[in-house]
Amino acid sequence: MPSVSVVIACRNAADTLGIQLEALAQQRYSDTWDVLISDNGSTDHTRLVALRYSDRLPGLQIVDSSDKPGAGHARNVAATVSTADFLAFCDADDEVAPDWLTTMMAALERNPFVAGSFESRKLNSDRVLRSRPLQQSTGLQESPFGPGLPHAGAGNMGIRRDIFLSVGGFDQAVGTLEDTDLCWRVQLAGTPLIFAHDAVVHVRLRSSFSKMWRQGWNYGHAAALLERRYGNKPIASVTAVTTSLAVIKATQERETTSQPNPIASALKLLRENPTPGALMWAVGWHVGHRAYADDELPALPATADDGNRMRQAG
Numbered sequence: 001m002p003s004v005s006v007v008i009a010c011r012n013a014a015d016t017l018g019i020q021l022e023a024l025a026q027q028r029y030s031d032t033w034d035v036l037i038s039d040n041g042s043t044d045h046t047r048l049v050a051l052r053y054s055d056r057l058p059g060l061q062i063v064d065s066s067d068k069p070g071a072g073h074a075r076n077v078a079a080t081v082s083t084a085d086f087l088a089f090c091d092a093d094d095e096v097a098p099d100w101l102t103t104m105m106a107a108l109e110r111n112p113f114v115a116g117s118f119e120s121r122k123l124n125s126d127r128v129l130r131s132r133p134l135q136q137s138t139g140l141q142e143s144p145f146g147p148g149l150p151h152a153g154a155g156n157m158g159i160r161r162d163i164f165l166s167v168g169g170f171d172q173a174v175g176t177l178e179d180t181d182l183c184w185r186v187q188l189a190g191t192p193l194i195f196a197h198d199a200v201v202h203v204r205l206r207s208s209f210s211k212m213w214r215q216g217w218n219y220g221h222a223a224a225l226l227e228r229r230y231g232n233k234p235i236a237s238v239t240a241v242t243t244s245l246a247v248i249k250a251t252q253e254r255e256t257t258s259q260p261n262p263i264a265s266a267l268k269l270l271r272e273n274p275t276p277g278a279l280m281w282a283v284g285w286h287v288g289h290r291a292y293a294d295d296e297l298p299a300l301p302a303t304a305d306d307g308n309r310m311r312q313a314g
Helices: 017-025 046-051 071-081 100-108 161-166 178-188 209-229 245-252 262-272 276-294 304-313
Strands: 004-010 033-039 061-064 086-091 113-119 156-160 194-202
Touching (some): 004 017, 004 071, 004 100, 017 046, 033 046, 033 071, 046 061, 071 086, 071 161, 086 100, 086 161, 100 156, 100 194, 113 178, 156 161, 156 194, 178 209, 209 276
Parallel strands (some): 004 086, 033 061, 113 194
Antiparallel strands (some): 086 156, 113 156
16 A cells, blocks of 8 residues: 655644643554654654654654745655655644544545645634634635636645655745645646645644734735735735635625725725634635735746756756
8 A cells, every 4th residue: 555654744742732732642544654744944843743753653753844944845855855656734733533534545545646634613713703713624725816727725635756756846935835836836836736625733823912913924925925926917905714704705705996996995994704713714815915016936846857858968
């Protein structure tokens, strides 16, 4: 049977990592698997929490990815360390369902690139849930910009390792939406993304206003990059696991005048984001989206074909 590495990128995740590792320790998957915890420069007790599970999780290994910040880089480093046939990604602050690995691998045996479903009620209060709805609960995510292909969050994603490496892995330059970018590049290279609805991960959303604002900023900044990268007509939009549908509607409607009324725009934003959390996230998104205007567009990651051509040229 094919082998699989469960990859968890983390930085300062001591408060939540134990919940995820406990859920993985309860998995009843009987074939070959290991767990790679890619530590992206933690300064808390993340490593100590991980080591407590060294006798309960098969092949548990802590991978050092502290040389460059970012979840994409951390996952890429773990992928190069892995020798497994498949990679299954989950996050340090979430909780996989009891049969997650079994259902994920069943899907991967039929399709080489899959994403499971997200569930939000188990780990979040009603107040947090009101801040924004959760995509990828009943199907893949969609974006009003880009190449017109579905995408998914890396917190519940599986892929054949050779396909992942062939496209250059996650592009760490994209930032928060590196999973959206990966999904599009893999599909454009010829491998479809399939939804595995029974592979469930319980997702933990941002609970403080400061974290909501910061996440919104990161998503807005990354969305502006992807709009430029994929060459479509720029549509201010949001594509994320924790997307506010109100923000999508608000940002898709382009202003008809060259100098929109700032007061009217602010009132509109308030109407379309009725809770404090949704408003904080939306404001962060708009600020981050506009902040990208002067940034240089980064190049695409090197693929396996690029490396082969370089070796042949040399």
